[in-house]
Amino acid sequence: MKLFSEILSIDDVEGVVLLSSKGELISWVFSSDIRSKMEKKDWSSLLSNPEELRKIVQSFEGMQELEFFYTDKKIMVRNISPNFMLIVMGRNASTDMVRLVSDTLTPHLRKAKKGKKALGFLKAFDF
Numbered sequence: 007m008k009l010f011s012e013i014l015s016i017d018d019v020e021g022v023v024l025l026s027s028k029g030e031l032i033s034w035v036f037s038s039d040i041r042s043k044m045e046k047k048d049w050s051s052l053l054s055n056p057e058e059l060r061k062i063v064q065s066f067e068g069m070q071e072l073e074f075f076y077t078d079k080k081i082m083v084r085n086i087s088p089n090f091m092l093i094v095m096g097r098n099a100s101t102d103m104v105r106l107v108s109d110t111l112t113p114h115l116r117k118a119k120k121g122k123k124a125l126g127f128l129k130a131f132d133f
Contacts, residue, residue: 009111009114009115010022010033010035010111011035012107012110012111013093013104013107013108013111014035014037016095016099016100016103016104016107017098017099017100018095018096018097018098018099018100019037019093019094019095019096019099019104020036020037020079020094020095020096021034021035021036021037021093021094022034022035022036022091022092022093022094023091023092023094024089024090024091024092024115025063025089025090025091025092026063026088026089026090027063027064027067027087027088027089027090028060028063028064029059029060029061029062029063029064032089036094063090066083066085066090069083069085070084070085071083071084071085071105073101075097078096078097079094079095079096079097080094080095080096080097080099080101081093081094081095082095082101082104082105084105084108086108086112086115086116087116088116089115089116091108091115093108
């Protein structure tokens with residue numbers, strides 16, 4: 007999605023995933039260096055039941071923003087009702103800048119509908 011290029015241009019932001027409230031992939035984009043690494047993984051073995059993802063996404067209902075911290079990454083989940091945006095970034099990325107840019111994109115992302123990239127969704131997570 008071309009809109010995500012603004013978020014990806016922020017230092018240390020690695021990718022963006024847009025999900026529907028039912029856990030369906032709408033769109034995703036990652037920087038080129040990560041994309042090549044993701045394509046080598048066997049994602050079907052990591053999440054064999056798509057129902058699990060739907061339950062995870064539905065658990066986000068009612069929240070505005072969540073941040074998950076890992077050793078060298080962080081994930082911000084933003085509620086842009088009716089959808090959810092996941093931003094994957096390094097620990098040094100400016101959360102405030104990501105929040106500011108994603109706020110400007112929210113009106114466009116609320117209109118987004120499920121795309122045909124659903125089969126490639128599992129490539130979106132690389133920790």
